[in-house]
Amino acid sequence: MIWLASLAILLPFLAAFAGMLFGPALGRLLGSPRRNGPALIACTPVAVSLVLSAIVAFVVWQDPGERTGSLAVIDTGSVPIRVGLQVDGLSAVVALMVCCVALAVQVYSVAYMDGDRRYSSYAAFISLFTAAMLLVVLAGDLIVLYVGWEVMGICSYFLIGHHWEERANSRAAVKAFLVTRLGDVGFLIGIIVLGLGARTFEIHGVLTRVWTMPGSTLTAAALLLLAGVAGKSAQFPLHTWLPDAMAGPTPISALIHAATMVAAGVYVVARLYGVFVAAPGALAVLGVIAVISMIGAALAALAQDDLKRVLAYSTISQLALMAAALAVGAKSAAIFHLLAHGAFKALLFLAAGCVIATTGSTLLARHGGLRRGMPVTFWSMTAGFAALAGVPPFSGWFSKDSVIEAAQHAALHGHDTTEAGWFAYTPLTSAGAAAPPAVSPPGPLPSGVAWLVYLGLLLTVVLTAAYAMRAWLMTFFGEPRGTYEIREPSKFMSWTVAALAVPAAILGFFGLGASELRPHAGSALLGIALLIVGGGAVYLLWNRDPASDPAAALGPVRRVFARGFYVHELYAMAIVRPVQALARGVVVFDRRGVDAAVVGAGRGARRLGGLLRIPQNGNPQTYLTGLLAGVVVITALVVIFR
Numbered sequence: 001m002i003w004l005a006s007l008a009i010l011l012p013f014l015a016a017f018a019g020m021l022f023g024p025a026l027g028r029l030l031g032s033p034r035r036n037g038p039a040l041i042a043c044t045p046v047a048v049s050l051v052l053s054a055i056v057a058f059v060v061w062q063d064p065g066e067r068t069g070s071l072a073v074i075d076t077g078s079v080p081i082r083v084g085l086q087v088d089g090l091s092a093v094v095a096l097m098v099c100c101v102a103l104a105v106q107v108y109s110v111a112y113m114d115g116d117r118r119y120s121s122y123a124a125f126i127s128l129f130t131a132a133m134l135l136v137v138l139a140g141d142l143i144v145l146y147v148g149w150e151v152m153g154i155c156s157y158f159l160i161g162h163h164w165e166e167r168a169n170s171r172a173a174v175k176a177f178l179v180t181r182l183g184d185v186g187f188l189i190g191i192i193v194l195g196l197g198a199r200t201f202e203i204h205g206v207l208t209r210v211w212t213m214p215g216s217t218l219t220a221a222a223l224l225l226l227a228g229v230a231g232k233s234a235q236f237p238l239h240t241w242l243p244d245a246m247a248g249p250t251p252i253s254a255l256i257h258a259a260t261m262v263a264a265g266v267y268v269v270a271r272l273y274g275v276f277v278a279a280p281g282a283l284a285v286l287g288v289i290a291v292i293s294m295i296g297a298a299l300a301a302l303a304q305d306d307l308k309r310v311l312a313y314s315t316i317s318q319l320a321l322m323a324a325a326l327a328v329g330a331k332s333a334a335i336f337h338l339l340a341h342g343a344f345k346a347l348l349f350l351a352a353g354c355v356i357a358t359t360g361s362t363l364l365a366r367h368g369g370l371r372r373g374m375p376v377t378f379w380s381m382t383a384g385f386a387a388l389a390g391v392p393p394f395s396g397w398f399s400k401d402s403v404i405e406a407a408q409h410a411a412l413h414g415h416d417t418t419e420a421g422w423f424a425y426t427p428l429t430s431a432g433a434a435a436p437p438a439v440s441p442p443g444p445l446p447s448g449v450a451w452l453v454y455l456g457l458l459l460t461v462v463l464t465a466a467y468a469m470r471a472w473l474m475t476f477f478g479e480p481r482g483t484y485e486i487r488e489p490s491k492f493m494s495w496t497v498a499a500l501a502v503p504a505a506i507l508g509f510f511g512l513g514a515s516e517l518r519p520h521a522g523s524a525l526l527g528i529a530l531l532i533v534g535g536g537a538v539y540l541l542w543n544r545d546p547a548s549d550p551a552a553a554l555g556p557v558r559r560v561f562a563r564g565f566y567v568h569e570l571y572a573m574a575i576v577r578p579v580q581a582l583a584r585g586v587v588v589f590d591r592r593g594v595d596a597a598v599v600g601a602g603r604g605a606r607r608l609g610g611l612l613r614i615p616q617n618g619n620p621q622t623y624l625t626g627l628l629a630g631v632v633v634i635t636a637l638v639v640i641f642r
Contacts, residue, residue, distance in 0.1 A: 001059060002069030005085050008052040008095065009134045012102070015045035016128035019120055039110045042123035046106055046130060050099035053134075057092040064089055068140050068204065079195050082202055086140035090335060094267055095137045097339050098260050100503075101346045102130040104496050105255040108350050111490035112251055112357070122162055126255065129155035133260045137267065142191045142201040145268070149187070149232070152261050153180050159256060160248035168247045176241040183231020183238050190224030193217060194275065207274040215279070222275055222282030225268065226289070233265030233319045236293045240568050242316055243300075246308040250356060253308060254349035262315060263338050266322045270338075273331055280445065287327030287449045291456035294320035296565060298463035302470065303551050303561035306362045307352050310471050313564075314388065315345060317460060321403060324453045328445060330406030336511050337399035343507055344387035344396060347500035351381035354497060355475060357489040359482055364474040365549065371476040373486030376494045378476050380501040387504045389468040390461060390531055397527070398508030398519060400461065405523040407454040410445055461527055465534030470550050473539070478546035 019041040060067075070084035106126060113119045132155060135148030161173030195201040197217040198209040210218065229235065234242035234257075245257055256262070269276060269286070276282050297316035304310045318341050325334035354377045355370060356362055371378040387396035480486060488494045511517035541550040551558055560566065 001056060001067045001087055002085055004052050004056050005087050005095070005138050006069075006071075008049040008056070008099070009085075009131050009138065011045035011049050011052075011131075012127040012134070013131035015041050016124045016131065019124035019127060038120040038123045039106075042127055043103065043106045043110070046099060046103045046127065049130070049134070050096075050103050053092070053096045053099045056087060057096045060087065060089055060092040066204065070140070079199060079201060081143045082141045083144055084140040084202075085138045086203060087138060090270065091137050093339065094335070095134055097342045098130065098133050098137060101255060101260060101342055102126065102133075104346060104350070104500055105251045108254075108353070108493055108496040109249075109251045111492035112353055113249065114490075118162065122159070122249070125155050125158050126252075129159070129256065129261070133264065136264055140203055142195055142203060142206065145203075146188060146191055149228070149264065150184065152256075152264065153177065153184065153232075156180070156245075156256050156261060159252045160245050162249055162252070166247070168244075172241075172244040172247040176245050179238055179241040180231040183228045185227070186224040187228020187231075190221045190228065193224060194221040194272075197221065203271065207272070210274045210278045213278075218275060219279040219281050222279040223285065225272065225275075226282060226286060229265035229269055229323075230289065231265075233262050233323070234316050235265070235289050235320060235323065236296065237567070239293060239297070239316050240564065240571065243309050243312045243564065246306070246312050246362075250308065250349060250353035253312070254346045254353075257312065257315060260342070262319055263322075263342060266319060266326070266334065266338055269323070269326050270331055270335055273326065276326070277329075283327050284446055284449045286323055287445065287453045290320040290323035290327055291452050292320075293317065294324065294460045295456055295463070298460050298467065299561045300564045302463060302467040303554060303558045305364055305562070307355065307364055307367070307471060307475065308349070308362050310364075310467060311345070311348055311352060314348075314464070314467065317464065318345070318388070321400070321457065321460065324457060325403040325406060328403075328407045328410040328450060328453055330403055332517060333399060333402035333406055336402060336517055337396075340387065340395035340399045340504075340507050343500060344384045344394075344504035347380060347497060347504050348384040348388065350493070350500065351377050351384060351497045354489050354493050355381075357493065358486060359484050361482070364471065366482045367475045368478040368482075369476070369480035370486055374476075374488050374494075376488055376498050380494075380497045381475070382472065383501040383505045385468045385472045389465045389535060390527055392519075392524070392528065393508065394505055395503070395507035397524075398511055398517065401519050401524050401527055402511070402517050404454075404457055404461070404527055405520045407450070407457050408523055410450040411447070411454040414445070414447070414450070458526070458530060461530040462534035465531045466538045469535040469538040470542070473542045473546075474549065477542075481547075 019038050022041070066086065066088040068084060068086045070082045072083045074081040074083065106123065109119075109123065109126070113122060116122065129152055132148040132151035136145050136152065139145035139148060157173050157177040160176055161170050164170045164173070191201070194206055194217075197213045198206045200206060200209070227238075231238040242257055242262065246253055276286070294317045297313045297320065301310050301313035301317065304313060318337070322334045322337050322341070325331070325337065352362075354374065355367060358370070358374065359367055361367070383394065387394040390397045390400040538550045541553050542548070554561065563569070
């Protein structure tokens with residue numbers, strides 16, 4: 001089992017180096033140096049990894065349990081680092097999702113990036129990213145997880161800035177790198193605090209020793225980990241990089257910024273859920289961050305003119321919904337929505353790529369009337385928007401209903417974290433019985449936070465239906481608002497999108513085996529009613545004038561929403577400009593202070609040297625004159641002071 005998981009990680013890792021070194025050469029042998037060779041190296045290993053991940057998931061499904069394996073133990077002098085993997089139900093199913101999306105993106109990119117002179121490096125970085133994400137998912141040690149976490153960040157930087165000649169792309173890549181690195185500083189410190197407190201970096205060991213650690217240590221570690229989670233999963237206040245990252249190629253938006261990398265933060269919280277359960281203050285902070293992120297991002301999505309930015313803000317909002325589920329104790333619902341989101345958001349981004357390839361623009365105002373000439377894209381994207389909005393029986397309806405039900409229970413009856421955190425991660429005695437924890441199990445989530453999460457979820461359902469309906473109508477209905485020929489793009493693109501529409505439509509039925517994931521009548525009816533309110537209001541506004549934008553009804557606040565509540569500008573004013581001013585001051589001080597002192601010391605030494613070389617000019621007459629002058633001076637002094 002472990003060796004299959006190891007091979008699933010190793011294959012795309014080797015493909016990255018092979019594609020970078022031999023992709024163009026193999027392409028020349030196959031007659032297409034820019035596509036065939038790199039595409040073969042990129043797609044085949046990921047396809048094999050998908051098969052291996054499916055085998056691993058099937059074995060875990062047949063025989064549930066945790067499997068671990070260590071490749072090496074690194075002695076650090078204090079807490080050792082075990083380089084190994086851990087396979088269980090959670091890691092197996094998320095790894096399968098990662099491989100599915102990665103393969104879809106690689107196949108889609110063969111046509112989307114056709115003719116790109118740097119396609120080989122592009123495909124290689126996708127392979128490296130896939131390996132890094134699988135390492136995060138399957139890691140059995142926190143330090144190994146952190147290695148994959150950072151490699152993902154590096155790959156994200158290179159892929160966002162793939163077309164670095166364009167200023168917007170390079171700036172977006174730098175911004176994503178810096179903002180996520182800011183959160184990763186806290187993440188690394190949190191790992192160190194957690195590892196030192198538990199005396200091990202093994203994830204299983206940390207979770208079994210949670211209740212033996214001081215509460216202050218757990219709270220500090222959990223809050224520090226949340227900094228990295230907020231950065232990677234683009235949650236407030238470290239969310240501003242994700243909308244700008246849409247400047248990168250559309251398949252990258254589907255892979256990194258919708259289905260995998262941004263979901264890594266949510267996955268880490270779920271993987272270390274026992275730590276957060278033991279630190280209820282951190283869960284409360286997570287809940288507040290989730291509410292701010294999901295409502296703010298949904299309002300921003302409602303006002304965007306750019307289709308990819310609508311989906312970007314939607315990603316922030318949906319990730320916040322998963323975080324809200326974790327905050328109220330619905331771990332299974334959070335992971336279920338993570339999987340559903342991976343399917344329908346990858347579908348939406350790749351379908352958006354088909355639309356953009358046809359229209360030549362990302363602006364909604366230049367789309368319209370595409371459903372007749374692009375039936376595959378239309379029906380596929382319709383399934384994606386339906387899943388995003390939570391239309392029954394699409395996958396998003398099942399997962400969102402589970403989250404709403406859990407939040408409703410937490411608000412009305414309190415959040416019972418005992419089962420999720422204590423019995424799941426309490427260490428065992430030698431007799432096999434649960435040992436009493438060193439501290440008492442935490443109390444419920446504060447009632448005010450639980451109600452805030454619940455009401456925030458209900459409002460988010462309305463807003464999600466509204467912006468999904470707006471984007472759907474403006475893209476596919478009304479009259480065409482451009483001079484382009486409406487037709488499906490390459491079959492590599494359109495049929496990849498069609499394939500992703502299948503899990504987006506039916507994935508929800510796979511959760512019916514778990515009681516906590518089954519639809520509940522009350523929350524289901526409430527969700528459908530809110531869906532009708534949000535989607536219906538936008539449809540009525542659009543139906544009055546199909547050539548207009550329903551977002552115009554927002555009036556003057558639309559600009560505020562479209563600019564993301566000016567958070568970027570606030571950061572520029574409060575952080576960027578003061579830092580730039582400080583940097584300019586340092587430059588001036590360096591030039592006029594440090595450099596001036598160094599240059600002045602050099603000039604002083606030269607002048608002193610000039611004076612000292614006067615008596616050492618090699619002229620005997622000067623030496624004799626000096627000797628006689630010295631004799632005269634000495635004689636005079638003797639006569640005067642005798």
